[in-house]
Amino acid sequence: MSLDQDADDWFVRMRGPDAADVRAQFEEWRSVPAHAQAYERRVRSFDTMMFLASTGTVRKRNLDIAKPWVLRTAFRKYAAAAIGLMLTGSLVLIAAQRGFGEPQSLSRMEVASLEDAPRHISLPDRSKLILDRGSRVQISYDHNQRRLRLLVGRARFSVAHERTRPFIVEAGAGRVIAHGTLFDVELTQSAVRIALLEGAVEVRDASGGNGRKQLDLRAGQRTAIEGGSVVKPTSIAAADSQWPNDMLVLGGVEIGEAVAVFNRTAPSPVLYELRSSRPVRVTGAFRRSDPEGFARQLAATFGFRVEELQDGSFAIVDGSRPET
Structure with missing residues (x-):
């Protein structure tokens, strides 16, 4: 069995019902640098495939005719099932959006960093995402906006500039709106924390949902949303x-x-x-x-x-x- 096939098998097993039972064996296998690199390639390939699979073009394709070198046997079986579940979620999302008069979603996916920290993810618009350990983010793009929701943990967003399509990150009761910039968002039990490293962003609290701007954050500043309100910005500490x-x-x-x-x-x-x-x-x-x-x-x-x-x-x- 080749190294890539080994990585495929472990990818499937670590997302199956016996993951806890084989974790020690998996960690021993992954302790070899070449194995870890092969496994990470599988994870990144799957994220890319999941995102593309939710677009209108790919939804019309038949997964079974994919070339063998794209989806190997074990990997293909898991991917097909996962994409099926994800597409069901996409249909629910589209129906909900139509009900509120919003444009149909072009693509939707959810990514997580469960095993590695940090995890680097490239998005189709050339933006980049770094997830901290145990973090999850939901991604939804359409013709008018790029919308992401931080569900758990912390993430860094490196945003590719698009003049007509804002990049919106939601977390808890907060929202950050950017066009091309670099910033962190962290979701804790008591607050949403935002740190701006480059560029400029708009930070809004729950009361700003109707479009009222709450704060223009400048590079080198951080703020938080606590109790539904944006707090006064302070300087970012090096750590x-x-x-x-x-x-x-x-x-x-x-x-x-x-x-x-x-x-x-x-x-x-x-x-x-x-x-x-x-x-x-x-x-x-x-x-x-x-x-x-x-x-x-x-x-x-x-x-x-x-x-x-x-x-x-x-x-x-x-x-x-x-x-x-």
Whole structure:
């Protein structure tokens, strides 16, 4: 069996009912760099196919006549079933849109980053999307607008400029409208957070649904929508814009905030239980993919200790704390 066929089989199994049972075996297989690259190619190919499959042109095609090198046997079976489900959803969406007098949707899909962080996705209009770990976004394009809804987590949007078709991101009670720019949107339990890295965007809260502009955000600013209202913008902190990179660079950040920033994309959390009231500020570069290294580097720098917990996470504790 070829490497691509192996990747096809794992793609199907990790989206099937026995995914939890075979995860350890899958992770061992994927630990080989060539295997990981083949698997990522499969994931990206499937996202592209799902998006194209929802367009009017492709809906008229017969999936069974696709060339074998496009859809291999196992991959094709899963893709056909998934596209069928997705197309059903598209029909429901179109019917709902017609009921409200809106234009028919040309394409719709939902993408997620469940296993890898961050995940890079290219969109058909040349825009780009980066999803944080555990994030999901719904994408819907038509002739008049490009609309995306962040359902869970955080995403970075690099928007290709189109003069006549705005790029709209909805999350919770907030909405961001852009034409060509680079910005982050994060959905938390209590707020929607927006950080603008390049260009300019309009930020609207729930009360601005009828077209009333709430805030023009400028590059280097961040804001939030809390309690249904847009809060006053502030400057972006360096750590806030680094999350798509594996390296996290911190400069004089209080240890509680440093741990919180690190945990947002870490494969397992780092905890800290410090009785000391002395101020501790963290400066340095850390790999987001290495929680143990992060915890031990902080402990060694400030005279703390590290405890490995039963769930595999690591806790930074006072050096005077007795061993357990």
